[in-house]
Amino acid sequence: MSSPLSATFTMGLPSWLVDELDSLPRVVEGGEAQMALVNRLADRNWREGNGGPFAAIVVDHGTGELISVGVNVVLATGKSSGHAEVMALGLAQERLGTWDLGAERDLALVVNWRPCVQCYGATMWSGVRHLVVAGDGPELEQLTGFDEGPMVADWAAQFEARGIAVTQDVGRDDALAVYRSYGASASTVYNARGAGRIDKD
Secondary structure (H helix, E strand, O other), X not given: OOOOOOOOOOOOOOHHHHHHHHHOOOXXXXXXXXXXXXXXXXXXXXXXXXXXXXEEEEEEOOOOEEEEEEEOOHHHHOOOOOOHHHHHHHXXXXXXXXXXXXXXXXXXEEEOOOOOHHHHHHHHOOOOOEEEEOOOOOHHHHHHOEOOOOOOOOHHHHHHHOOOEEEXXXXXXXXXXXXXXXXXXXXXXXXXXXXXXXXXX
């Protein structure tokens, strides 16, 4: 008799991104170029219906080597933890064969806004030594309707205290343009502020 309880679950990149992996550059030098890739993937992701307008990449901070990419797959997988940072970090760990992304490499996580409360912890414990974000502030929630959770005011200082350098406001205007387009659409906002899952009018 088989157990009624599930024993495993998986999350993977959406098919449109899997199809694009081989065409992505192997090296993306500089924060602006890296964030441009992130913003492009984030914009396509929500338009494909996989989840929110979020993407992330893990790169070698010194060389710009692209280690992994991730997009939000909450809607595609039905898993609330399927955020872009979780995907990018997990795929980097899978590729490199280690839970500690700082053990042998000087790696950076590049993401199109300050991480939510879930991804704050995931980033902090991943071992990356750099975090590059497009911005920090209320604009993301205001434009999209997402609830990013009760982040501490000194979130960046907390990263820095743990040896993770934080760079902010890279590609900010382009990130806001993606959020603005998403907010003007009829896309589903899951875990919306104070309301669980809702469909936007």
